[in-house]
Each structure stands twice: as C-alpha cells, then as structure tokens.
Amino acid sequence: MTLSKALLLGAALAAVACAAPVTLTGDSGSDPCAVLGTLSLNQTTYQHVRSCYRSIEFNPAQAKTTLDSLYTLYNDVFVFRDAALTPDLALPFSSPPVDIMAGLEKIRQKKYSRDFDFHSDLRSLAVSLNDAHVSYAAGCYSSIAFVQPISLYAPVIDGRQAIRVYEDATDENFKDCEVVTIDGEDATSYLQSWVDKRTGYSKDAGVRFNNALGTFSYSQPTQTWAAKTGEFSMRAILPESEHLTYGLRCDAVKGDLHYRAHWTVVHQLQFTDKASFLKNVCERPPPTPPPQAGLAAKGTKHYKRDLETELKEQLWKEAHRQKYEEKQRSLLSKRAVGEAAPSPQDLTDAVFVAGNVTAVYQLKSQPHVGILAVPTMIVEVATEASTIQRYMTLLAERNVTHLIIDTFGNGGGDVSFASLLIQVLFPSQDKSTAAQRSRFRATPMVATLADADIKNTTYAGFYDPELLADKATFTPFKTNPFLSAENITLNGREASYTQELYMDYNLTAVDQGIKHPWTNDASKLTLLTDGQCGSACGMFADLLVNRHGVKAVAVGGHTKKDLSMFSYAGAAVTSLDQFVDSFEALGLTPPLQRLPYTNTVNVGFIELFSGNETVPLEYDPARHVAAHRLDYTPETARNHDQLWAAVAGVAWA
Numbered sequence: 171m172t173l174s175k176a177l178l179l180g181a182a183l184a185a186v187a188c189a190a191p192v193t194l195t196g197d198s199g200s201d202p203c204a205v206l207g208t209l210s211l212n213q214t215t216y217q218h219v220r221s222c223y224r225s226i227e228f229n230p231a232q233a234k235t236t237l238d239s240l241y242t243l244y245n246d247v248f249v250f251r252d253a254a255l256t257p258d259l260a261l262p263f264s265s266p267p268v269d270i271m272a273g274l275e276k277i278r279q280k281k282y283s284r285d286f287d288f289h290s291d292l293r294s295l296a297v298s299l300n301d302a303h304v305s306y307a308a309g310c311y312s313s314i315a316f317v318q319p320i321s322l323y324a325p326v327i328d329g330r331q332a333i334r335v336y337e338d339a340t341d342e343n344f345k346d347c348e349v350v351t352i353d354g355e356d357a358t359s360y361l362q363s364w365v366d367k368r369t370g371y372s373k374d375a376g377v378r379f380n381n382a383l384g385t386f387s388y389s390q391p392t393q394t395w396a397a398k399t400g401e402f403s404m405r406a407i408l409p410e411s412e413h414l415t416y417g418l419r420c421d422a423v424k425g426d427l428h429y430r431a432h433w434t435v436v437h438q439l440q441f442t443d444k445a446s447f448l449k450n451v452c453e454r455p456p457p458t459p460p461p462q463a464g465l466a467a468k469g470t471k472h473y474k475r476d477l478e479t480e481l482k483e484q485l486w487k488e489a490h491r492q493k494y495e496e497k498q499r500s501l502l503s504k505r506a507v508g509e510a511a512p513s514p515q516d517l518t519d520a521v522f523v524a525g526n527v528t529a530v531y532q533l534k535s536q537p538h539v540g541i542l543a544v545p546t547m548i549v550e551v552a553t554e555a556s557t558i559q560r561y562m563t564l565l566a567e568r569n570v571t572h573l574i575i576d577t578f579g580n581g582g583g584d585v586s587f588a589s590l591l592i593q594v595l596f597p598s599q600d601k602s603t604a605a606q607r608s609r610f611r612a613t614p615m616v617a618t619l620a621d622a623d624i625k626n627t628t629y630a631g632f633y634d635p636e637l638l639a640d641k642a643t644f645t646p647f648k649t650n651p652f653l654s655a656e657n658i659t660l661n662g663r664e665a666s667y668t669q670e671l672y673m674d675y676n677l678t679a680v681d682q683g684i685k686h687p688w689t690n691d692a693s694k695l696t697l698l699t700d701g702q703c704g705s706a707c708g709m710f711a712d713l714l715v716n717r718h719g720v721k722a723v724a725v726g727g728h729t730k731k732d733l734s735m736f737s738y739a740g741a742a743v744t745s746l747d748q749f750v751d752s753f754e755a756l757g758l759t760p761p762l763q764r765l766p767y768t769n770t771v772n773v774g775f776i777e778l779f780s781g782n783e784t785v786p787l788e789y790d791p792a793r794h795v796a797a798h799r800l801d802y803t804p805e806t807a808r809n810h811d812q813l814w815a816a817v818a819g820v821a822w823a
C-alpha cells in the first residue's frame with residue numbers, strides 16, 4: 171500500500187467514523203444523492219451519479235478560498251508557470267502553450283451555479299498543461315469509478331494499426347475484434363482527441379494514446395504481471411455520456427456489428443443524502459495531527475503518485491476482484507505459443523529468478539538476456555538498491571550478460587532512488603553523474619521557510635537546504651540558497667529562481683565494488699518503456715540514456731512515429747497540503763490556505779535540466795525521443811515475455 175492511498179482511504183474512513191448519525195429527511199426523489207447513497211452498486215447507473223453530482227450547488231465562499239490558494243500555488247510555487255507559455259514545441263511533443271494564470275482568472279470571472287462545473291474547469295485547466303505533476307482532483311467528483319466492459323489496445327497486424335478489443339468482460343467473445351468506430355467516429359481519431367482533451371499524462375500525443383489503452387504491469391503483492399485497463403475504459407471522472415457505442419468488425423461469422431456499452435459504477439462510499447455526501451466525500455475532515463518531523467530525511471520526499479489512477483485501480487480491484495481475475499486468467503492462458511508456465515511467477519519464455527518490489531527474470535529463448543523490472547520508484551531507499559545488486563548477481567551466475575530494464579507501470583516515486591539505480595549500473599564517486607541540475611522558484615516566503623528549516627535540527631521538509639547539494643562540489647548546503655535568487659525572464663514573464671543545485675542522495679546505499687557483465691557498459695543495457703515512465707522513473711531514464719548512452723526501446727504509440735521514453739521527468743512534485751505542512755511544522759504562517767475540500771492538488775516545484783541543456787527537461791522534446799520504437803502485436807501486448815524477446819531482438823540483433 172502506498173502512502174497516498176493510505177492517506178486517502180484513511181481520511182475517508184475517519185470521516186465516516188466521526189460523522190454524526192444522518193437521518194433521511196424528506197422524500198429521496200428530490201435529492202438525487204439520497205437515491206445514489208441507498209442503491210446497491212449493481213443498481214447504480216451513470217445517470218444516478220450524474221444527477222447527484224449536478225445537484226450540488228456552487229459555494230462562492232469555498233470557491234474563493236480555493237481560487238486564492240491556487241493563485242499563490244500557481245503563481246509563486248509552480249516552477250513551469252512561464253515555461254508553459256512556450257509555443258511550437260517540437261515533435262514528439264504535441265502540447266499547445268498554456269497561460270495558467272489567465273486560465274485561473276477566467277474561472278474566477280465565470281458565473282457558476284453547479285459546484286461540479288467549477289471543479290471540472292479547474293481540473294481541465296490543470297490537465298491542459300499535459301504534465302501529470304500538475305493535477306486537480308476534486309474528492310467530491312473523483313471517488314466513484316466508471317468501467318467499460320471492454321478495454322482497448324492498438325496493435326499492428328500485417329503492417330496496419332487498428333484499435334482492437336484487449337480485455338473483454340462481456341459474454342460476447344469480442345476479444346481482438348477491430349473497433350472501427352466509437353460513437354460513429356473513426357476510433358483512432360476519437361481516442362486521440364479524447365486523450366488530448368481529457369488526460370494530461372504527457373506532452374507526447376503517442377504517450378497519451380498509450381495511457382488510454384490497456385497494457386501490462388508487474389504487481390508486488392503477487393509478483394506477477396497483470397493486465398491494466400487504460401484510462402479510456404476505466405475512469406474516476408464522470409464520462410461524457412451514459413454509454414459508448416462501438417462499431418466492431420469481428421470474424422467472418424460475427425461480421426460487423428454495433429455494441430452499446432453502459433458504464434459500470436464502482437465505489438465504496440458511505441452516505442445517505444446530499445448532506446452526508448458533502449460531509450463524507452467532498453469536505454475536508456477535521457484537522458489531522460501535524461506531520462511527523464524528519465519525514466523527508468527518511469527518503470519519502472519528492473513523492474509522486476497519480477491519485478486518480480490509484481484510486482480507480484483500488485476500487486476496480488476491490489469491487490470486481492473475482493470477475494477481473496477470472497478474465498485475467500483467461501487472457502494469460504490463451505497463449506499464442508509455448509507451454510504452460512511452471513509457477514505463477516514464471517512466464518512461458520521467462521524464468522522468475524527473484525523479486526519483491528522489483529524483480530529479475532531470465533529469458534529461456536535467449537538465456538544471455540535478463541530483465542530487471544522496476545515498476546515503481548516508491549521503494550525502501552536505504553535497501554532496494556542493494557537488493558537489486560543481489561538480484562543482478564543471481565542473473566550473472568546464470569550467465570546472463572545483457573539486461574533489459576523494464577519500466578512498465580512506473581509512475582515515479584523517490585528521486586534519490588533514481589540516482590541510486592544509476593549508481594548500481596554506472597558506479598561513480600562523482601555524484602553528479604547520477605543526478606540532474608535543478609532549481610526552484612525562489613520567493614521571500616520560501617526563503618523564510620528554508621531559513622527556519624535549516625535552523626531546525628529535527629525537521630527536514632521539502633525546502634530543507636541540507637537535503638540539497640551545491641552545484642560545484644555536490645555537498646549539502648550549510649547556508650540558505652533561497653536567499654541568493656536570480657531573476658529570469660521566460661516567454662516575456664519575469665520570475666526569481668534559486669541558483670542551480672542538486673537534490674542530494676546517499677551514495678553509501680550502493681556497494682560500488684559489485685560488478686556485473688553489464689556494469690558500465692551501455693551496449694549491454696536496454697531501457698524498455700511505453701513512454702509512461704514518469705517523474706523519478708523519467709529522471710532515471712534521462713540519465714541512463716542521455717548521460718550514459720543506453721538506448722531505449724519505446725513500445726506502442728502511433729506506428730512509424732517517434733515516441734517519448736518518459737513523461738513529466740522535468741520536475742519534482744509537491745501537493746498543496748505538503749507545502750502548507752512544511753510551514754506549519756516549523757511554526758510559520760503558511761502563505762496560502764488549505765482547500766475546504768478533500769481535493770488533491772499538485773504542482774511541479776523543482777525543475778531539472780538534462781546534461782548541459784538550458785531548457786528544462788519538461789520542455790525539451792529532443793531529450794525524450796527513444797532510439798527505437800516497437801509496434802505492439804496481439805502477442806507482445808498480452809505476453810510480456812514475448813515483448814522482452816522482441817525487445818532483445820531490436821536491441822541486440
């Protein structure tokens with residue numbers, strides 16, 4: 171269980187536990203939330219949720235607090251306020267300029283009657299940046315999941331790419347039917363324009379496309395690979411309409427047909443009417459105890475996880491566990507080639523050698539090829555690097571000489587783990603070979619915060635200079651770098667930034683004496699990605715490729731078009747609450763108020779530069795392009811071992 175999930179579920183349960191007993195008053199017909207709250211899940215429809223959402227009135231006082239806090243966060247903390255104005259970003263990026271301050275002002279001027287519309291506009295503004303570090307998730311309208319009975323993917327068959335059915339939870343046997351149209355439009359264009367408007371995962375349109383579609387990821391509790399429903403078919407936000415109509419082309423027997431699919435509604439919320447919905451789901455619970463001192467020093471700083479995605483997965487798994495797992499087993503058992511795997515951890519063509527949070531495999535068809543799966547950067551930083559060194563020794567003992575580093579499902583985590591993983595592969599006493607230059611926005615309020623933090627011996631927050639290192643010597647600061655700010659004008663706007671610095675990491679977590687056949691040898695390493703390797707994963711990928719010369723194979727996207735290796739790597743993230751926590755923990759008055767809602771609000775607040783570049787990595791498309799791009803086939807999209815074999819073929823042909 172990850173921190174954000176724990177916090178989220180914890181908060182929801184706490185709110186339920188301490189809510190005053192609620193009695194149903196009046197007739198529930200006039201309160202759509204009362205209807206929603208009393209229906210069992212199998213009776214709940216899209217319309218029930220929509221009616222409840224739309225019945226909540228706009229609250230001008232709460233909206234003002236929200237807008238004021240967002241103004242300060244976006245204006246003074248968000249590190250890409252001005253970079254986001256950059257026009258004409260080169261391919262593979264496809265992301266128009268955004269004036270976040272003007273967007274916020276427009277929302278302030280608009281007259282709302284529904285609360286839902288207000289929060290939806292704030293979400294759309296955050297999404298328009300195409301930077302998953304900037305998010306606005308209203309707890310009120312992102313705690314119920316909507317699931318389609320089929321998920322989609324886009325394999326290439328006989329040189330032609332088409333949308334097809336990936337997972338099928340219907341009893342119609344639609345698996346691999348071509349999806350020719352969605353709601354009457356060409357399916358590929360429909361999906362692309364949907365992700366361009368509704369998801370902000372990446373500045374690369376091909377990565378956004380991947381994000382919408384089904385894929386595979388490694389899961390630590392079972393140590394197995396499981397199909398993951400893409401953003402298009404499983405959502406935490408209210409869909410545009412109550413159903414989708416797919417124009418399907420199946421086999422000769424079935425022919426062409428139209429299939430209308432309603433959304434299945436999934437949630438675990440407890441409420442009985444509008445008042446308790448507001449209290450239990452939307453509104454901030456009573457203040458929690460102050461954050462623990464030294465949280466950051468324990469290695470959880472610069473923590474990032476996409477809350478909405480996580481919430482959806484949790485809900486879907488809880489409510490549909492049996493059906494889901496049953497479908498998954500059938501997906502996995504229908505192998506194109508090969509015999510059954512000997513243990514649940516093994517794949518037909520790959521032996522599971524060792525694993526827990528990360529894992530290593532050896533390919534049977536190409537025994538010199540090993541795989542290191544790194545599905546997250548949320549790890550025990552003090553021990554995971556040495557665990558990986560031990561796993562790698564097991565691979566070397568089996569005569570593995572070449573290593574694929576599989577980053578599927580990795581949306582980031584701890585920045586220092588990104589550095590340590592580079593140190594495992596390319597050990598160096600020069601710490602700068604495993605870190606990017608970076609800098610913060612520097613305003614008087616954060617200078618004050620950093621000052622208090624450096625003086626406090628027990629607390630280490632996001633702005634603690636002792637967790638940051640000087641650029642020239644890579645040693646932690648003893649003085650406050652936020653005091654020597656420099657003004658920079660970008661896209662016509664001026665802002666003050668710190669000097670360039672590094673985020674520090676503890677090199678002793680890696681035993682530099684341990685060497686493997688691929689240590690310090692870029693030609694024996696390959697990075698495998700679908701472009702969704704985000705945040706700290708992206709920082710790792712940038713260092714591995716752009717600094718140490720490893721080549722990447724990116725899978726999926728649009729055939730014959732370049733695809734990014736990673737997304738939103740150019741920054742570290744803070745939430746609005748974490749920012750306020752730092753001030754409160756140090757006894758300072760925060761410069762902005764917490765929101766009156768359970769919302770999750772994040773911004774990128776430390777920008778990074780790849781190599782000697784002067785453009786921040788987040789706005790540097792050339793540094794994102796993968797050396798190789800591979801199309802999915804139905805086989806490689808469903809059998810991860812076959813994908814590994816194909817990647818080894820591309821990398822070491």
Ligand SMILES: *[C@@H]1O[C@H](CO)[C@@H](O)[C@H](O)[C@H]1NC(C)=O
Binds near residue numbers: 210211212213
């Ligand atoms: C619907 O859900 C309720 C409560 O979970 C259950 O008792 C009932 O059998 C379900 N009905 C159908 C038709 O599945």
Ligand SMILES: *[C@@H]1O[C@H](CO)[C@@H](O)[C@H](O)[C@H]1NC(C)=O
Binds near residue numbers: 526527549550
């Ligand atoms: C597996 O990882 C979890 C989470 O980091 C950890 O608590 C557990 O001790 C690990 N198990 C083993 C056998 O290393």
Ligand SMILES: *[C@@H]1O[C@H](CO)[C@@H](O)[C@H](O)[C@H]1NC(C)=O
Binds near residue numbers: 567
């Ligand atoms: C590894 O290679 C050595 C030398 O060729 C050989 O003796 C040994 O049996 C091989 N080990 C495995 C596990 O294949």
Ligand SMILES: *[C@@H]1O[C@H](CO)[C@@H](O)[C@H](O)[C@H]1NC(C)=O
Binds near residue numbers: 657664665666
């Ligand atoms: C630097 O920029 C900030 C923000 O625009 C401005 O308030 C400040 O006066 C500028 N400082 C200098 C020295 O120009």
Ligand SMILES: *[C@@H]1O[C@H](CO)[C@@H](O)[C@H](O)[C@H]1NC(C)=O
Binds near residue numbers: 552676
């Ligand atoms: C670095 O890690 C080692 C081993 O875990 C620990 O003993 C040491 O105190 C750490 N150093 C710092 C500066 O945190």
Ligand SMILES: *[C@@H]1O[C@H](CO)[C@@H](O)[C@H](O)[C@H]1NC(C)=O
Binds near residue numbers: 463627629755756
């Ligand atoms: C240092 O921070 C801790 C944790 O927030 C706090 O309890 C303590 O009062 C602070 N010490 C000083 C001297 O401000």
Ligand SMILES: *[C@@H]1O[C@H](CO)[C@@H](O)[C@H](O)[C@H]1NC(C)=O
Binds near residue numbers: 780781782
């Ligand atoms: C920056 O440029 C210098 C001089 O060309 C070079 O030696 C150094 O390796 C470069 N640094 C990085 C991080 O690429």
